[in-house]
Structure formats: structure tokens, C-alpha cells
Amino acid sequence: MLLIAGLLLAGCGARADAAAHTRTVLAMDTVMTLTAYGENADAALAAAETEIRRLDALLARGEPESAVYALNHNGYLDADSGGEVEALLTLAAELADATDGAFDPTVALLLELWGFGGGAEKHRVPSPEELDVARSFVGMGHVHRSADGQSVTLDLPAQIDFGGVAKGFTGARAIEILRERGVTGATLDLGGDVALLGAKPDGSAWRVAVRDPADGEAYLGVLETAGDVFVMTSGVYERYFEENGVRYHHILDPKTGRPADSGLVSATVVCADGAWADALATACCVLGEDGALALRAHLADTTPFDLILVTDDARVRCTTEAFAPETGNGYTYELIG
Numbered sequence: 001m002l003l004i005a006g007l008l009l010a011g012c013g014a015r016a017d018a019a020a021h022t023r024t025v026l027a028m029d030t031v032m033t034l035t036a037y038g039e040n041a042d043a044a045l046a047a048a049e050t051e052i053r054r055l056d057a058l059l060a061r062g063e064p065e066s067a068v069y070a071l072n073h074n075g076y077l078d079a080d081s082g083g084e085v086e087a088l089l090t091l092a093a094e095l096a097d098a099t100d101g102a103f104d105p106t107v108a109l110l111l112e113l114w115g116f117g118g119g120a121e122k123h124r125v126p127s128p129e130e131l132d133v134a135r136s137f138v139g140m141g142h143v144h145r146s147a148d149g150q151s152v153t154l155d156l157p158a159q160i161d162f163g164g165v166a167k168g169f170t171g172a173r174a175i176e177i178l179r180e181r182g183v184t185g186a187t188l189d190l191g192g193d194v195a196l197l198g199a200k201p202d203g204s205a206w207r208v209a210v211r212d213p214a215d216g217e218a219y220l221g222v223l224e225t226a227g228d229v230f231v232m233t234s235g236v237y238e239r240y241f242e243e244n245g246v247r248y249h250h251i252l253d254p255k256t257g258r259p260a261d262s263g264l265v266s267a268t269v270v271c272a273d274g275a276w277a278d279a280l281a282t283a284c285c286v287l288g289e290d291g292a293l294a295l296r297a298h299l300a301d302t303t304p305f306d307l308i309l310v311t312d313d314a315r316v317r318c319t320t321e322a323f324a325p326e327t328g329n330g331y332t333y334e335l336i337g
Ligand code: ADP
Pocket: 102, 103, 104, 105, 107, 111, 116, 117, 161, 162, 163, 164, 165, 193, 233, 234, 235, 238, 250, 251, 252, 253, 254, 278, 279, 281, 282, 286
């Protein structure tokens, strides 16, 4: 009976498909789980996966076939592959500007020196002299975009890395593809970062668990939100190595050339723009508590966003009442008005 009712309802076409359709994608060094509701969800998810794979192949710094690899090795990208990378560099320049250089994709040369990303990991602590030389090639001033927006030149040995923005940028593209194909609700788990589209079939709010930076199995609390929003987290616990008992992580402060030492262990940004959400989360880890809140105030009119910050002395500071913290986990929680 139920099956028949289901078929009849599906056949009448007016009712949205309430079933969740999912797809798992291994891309951008992580496991992504894409879930969509609505008509055409399966076909739409397949199209989203294709786009995710295309952007992964275009942007991966360590992939010899990628456009970013070509730019980093030749110092030049022409219109064929350059157009899209050029657009991303224009966005990156805006982001670098807005964050006073805390987010900067030319941090790549420093990442290379520390042995993060870019292929085989060869972690080591660079000397102060090496860091000084590399830092002189950090800054968007070393990236030159042609007036027609079709090509890019790079002052080698300056390098580009889109690791701090790629997931947000790609998630936003995937969401657009789902929307265009009639999907009415979707959650894209991009490996701890989440993109939300529209509404659940039953109209209830989305609930996004925010990870406890100290414990991969636990969560800090749950964010309840409507769709069309990105919840992006950057944390210094994601990738690191240890040498002589000191931990060195993968979010670098472009100003010092060293792993950010801002007092924050993670920053979660809730924002309507995916690329901005991702980059702002990375930037906030560099800027620290006060810097992150100042950045939020600075961007209030152009790119409003909410923050959930976790400090290295176990404080959680949050700018939205939509976040319900877990209790009894050792964190003190403060809602910032
Ligand atoms: P993930 O969620 O994958 O950990 P994040 O958004 O936290 O990614 O970004 C971390 C990545 O961003 C690093 O692995 C590196 O590729 C890049 N990155 C590190 N520091 C910076 C920085 N200051 N500005 C821009 N990108 C950075």
C-alpha cells in the first residue's frame, strides 16, 4: 500500500520528492557527502560532482596537469586556462585587501618551504633567512592580471595556493548547479565545511554540528539555520607536524611566514557567500579573536557574517543565537552581542 501510494504521489509531479539522494565524492583531499532533495536530485548531484572534479583538477597546486601548477611553474597562464583562475585571483585580491593580507594565496611559497601541500609532504622548519627570502615574494602585488581579464603573470618564484578558498568557491558552484536543476534543498558536506541550499522537504531548519577542535569525535554545538548559507571552519588542528615537541600547523601568517599564533584554534564563519566564508575562516585564524571581530564589523555592510571562535584557553565566542553550545565539555561559552 505504502509503495503504491508513493508511486502515485511521485507520478502526480506536483509534490516535491521528499527522499534524500546522496553522493560521495573524494576530492580536494577530503571526503565530500552531497545530499539533495527534490526532482532531478540524482542528475543534479551527478552534475555537481562533475563540476567539483573539474575545479579540483584546475586548482590543485600539486597536480602537474592543473592550471595553478602551470602558473606556478611557467609564471604565466593564457586565456585558455587562465580565464577562470584569473577570476579567482581577482576575488583573492579582494579577500587579501579586506583581511589586510591575513588571507593571501601567495602564501604558497611559504607553504612549500614548510612542506605543506603541493604534492608529497616534506615537513620541516625553515630557517629565519629562508623565511625572509620567501616572505619577499608573498603579496598579491606579485600577481599581474591582464586588463582584458584573460591572462595572468606571476613574479616567480612567487607561488599561488587556493587551499584556503577552493572548497568554498567550489561549494558555491555546486550549489548553483543544483539550484539551476531544480533542487529545492541540499546539504553539501565538503569535509567538515557545509553548504546549504533552500529548505528541507518538511520545512524544518537545517542543523549543522560544529566540530570540537580538541576532539574529532565530539562537537561543540549545533547551528540551526535556514538554507542558502555556508558554514566554513578553519582550524589549526587540521594539518600539522611536530618537531622537537613543537607543533607546526598549516595556516600560515603571511606577515611572519610562520604558523599563525593568534590564540585561536578554530574559526567557523557563517556567510551567504561560499568563497568569502572559506577565506574569512582562514583569515580569522590568522587574525585572532579581536582581529576576527574587527573584521566582522568592518565587513558588516558588504559581506555580513557570523562567527564561532574557539580560543586556545577553551573559550567559545559566538555572534549568533542560532548556535546552541554543548554543555559539560570544558568550554566556557559567550554570546557576543
Ligand atoms: P581546510 O578546511 O582544508 O583545513 P582552510 O580553509 O582552513 O582549509 O585553509 C587552509 C589552507 O589554506 C592551507 O592548507 C593552505 O593551503 C592555505 N593557507 C594557509 N594559510 C593561508 C593564508 N594565510 N592565506 C591563504 N591561504 C592559506
